[in-house]
Amino acid sequence: MSDNSVGGDVFFVLVGAILVFAMHGGFAFLEVGTVRQKNQVNALVKILVDFAISTVVYFFVGYTFAYGTTFFVNAATLSGGGAGFELQGLTLVKFFFLTTFAAAIPAIISGGIAERMKFLPQCMATVALVGIAYPLFEGIVWNGNFGIQAWLEATFGSGFHDFAGSVVVHAVGGWIALAAVLLLGARRGRYDRNGKPVGIPPSSLPWLAMGSWMLCVGWFGFNVMTAGSLGAASGLVAINSLMAMVGGILTALIAGRNDPGFVHNGALAGLVAVCAGSDIMHPMGSLVVGGVAGVVFVKGFEICQNKLKVDDVLGVWPLHGICGAWGGIAAGIFGLEAFWGLGGVSFMSQLIGTVAGAVYALVAGFIVYGALKVLMGLRLSPEDEHIGADLAIHKISANPEHDLGR
Template sequence: MSNSAVGGDVFFVLVGAILVFAMHGGFAFLEVGTVRHKNQVNALVKILVDFALSTVAYFFVGYAFAYGTTFFVNAATLSGGGGGFELQGLTLVKFFFLTTFAAAIPAIISGGIAERMKFWPQCAATVALVGIVYPLFEGVVWNGNFGLQSWLEAQFGASFHDFAGSVVVHGVGGWIALAAVMLLGARRGRYDRNGRPIGIPPSSLPWLALGSWMLCVGWFGFNVMTAGALEAASGLVAINSLMAMVGGILVALIVGKNDPGFVHNGALAGLVAVCAGSDIMHPVGSLIVGGVAGAIFVTGFEYCQNKLKIDDVLGVWPLHGICGAWGGLAAGVFGLEALGGLGGVSLISQIIGTLLGVGYAAGAGFVVYGILKSTMGLRLSEEEEYQGADLSIHKIGANPEADLGR
């Protein structure tokens, strides 16, 4: 490749990494707008610190688990002087891009455990999840580790297809979050002594909406730039992402009875679901997949909160876990040539890959957070939770001057 071609790919992947990095601000503000005012600072700090810890864990351990590459060589080699590293640091920007995916795991979990989780145990969980748990499954799907993909292709004609991570990223994050939330327990005052839910309204719908918008914009980097090279970039991925997003919005608007929280999360549900098959589905199929995801989120959130009594604050299990699993299955249906897709997928492989991702993530979540619960403890004390995570953990509120009464 010419220097200009390599440089173009470096810039392409770098822009994608920056867009997905910006999505972490979306995760933060979505949580800021949903939690109570006394927990807003904690939401902001968690997401930023989790990203920093994720980068370090993925650099030193996780990337090697997934792709067998370490960075313990000189800078000349890293920049493309041999040893399997691509020219002009292309391998390095790909690492940056994949780091933003890996860091989405604790960012997703953060929304479920909000308002009552201790800070340092979550930091420890982030290191374990991004350093070991996530990259092991990532490597199986995206690098062919352990031979699962080859076996699926030999048995069913196609490997498990998850282009941009409906299952690998969102499903894994969402099902780990379910385990964490169940081990953590509901917020105090969320349910009365008879088990009936007590409403806790969002603190700021504008902040919630800003978070959703940031995620939606960055998602086009998440999906399109997964191609990894300018030459492989596809407008089909972009339009499928768009159609799934609007499908999620419109169905959530109807099923959620015009609730603004459901509308803004409906967009995200559609985008979660389309990741897996965004490179092979027809835009009409993507619209349907996104619409179904919007309905799944609304009904799943209400069932989770009101029937199962699982206090998943931002609804990350239905949004990322269930909609992510739906996306994995949907790629095996709407990716078929008979339904206007490009083909090359097997529904059986999609079912197997999705179920393995769900089971692995839920099991790993119970192991990691179960160990932390028995060693460090997970919850703030009753007094700390009442005071709020901002003052209890960070010793400052979202509006310090107002707190001083000046």
């Protein structure tokens, strides 16, 4: 490869990494706008600290688990194309890009466990999840570890196809979050003595909306730049992402009866679902996939909160867990040539890979958060939960000057 082509790939992947890094601000502000004001500082700190922990743990442990590459070599080898490393640090920016994916796992979980989770146990959970649990599944799907992809291809004609992580990132994060939420229990006052839901409105719809917009913009780096090089980049991925996003918005608008929270999360539902097949589906298929995801999120959120009494604050299980699973399966339908897709995908492989990912994540979530519950406890005390995580953990509120009455 020429220096110019390698440099172009380095810049391409780096821009993608920066865009996905910016999405973590979107996760933060989406949570800030949804939780009560007394928990806003905690939302901001959690996402930033989890990203820092994720980067360190993924650098030293997780990336090696997934791809067998260690960074315990000199800088000349890292950046100059030594054994296992591409020229001009291309491998390094790919690591940065994949780190932003790995850090999405605790960022997703953060929204479900908001307002009553202790800070230190969540930091410890991030270490376990990003260091071991997530990269093990990531390596199976994206690096062919343990021969599972080879078996699926030999048995069904194609391996499990998850181009940008509907299952690897989103479903895994969402199903881990479900385990954490179930172990934590509902927020104080969320349900009355008869089990009837007590409404807790979002603290700021503008913050929520800004979080959604930041995520939507960054998602085009999340999906398009998963290609990993300029030569492999495809406009089809961009248009499929766009169509799924607008499909999710429109159906969530209708199913959610104009509720702004559903509308802004409907965009994310569509984008979650399209990740897996964004490189092989037709734009009309992506519109359908995103549209279905918008309805799935709205109905899933209502069932989760009102029927199942699962207090998943931001609805991360229906948004990421269920819509991510739908996206994994949908790639095996709308990616087929019969639906104007590019083909090269198997419905059975998609079904098996998706179900396996959800089950694996749920079990991993119960193991990690269950162990932490026994060893450290997960919940804030009733007193701390009453005053809010901002004052209980960080000793400052979102508006300290206002609190002082100045």
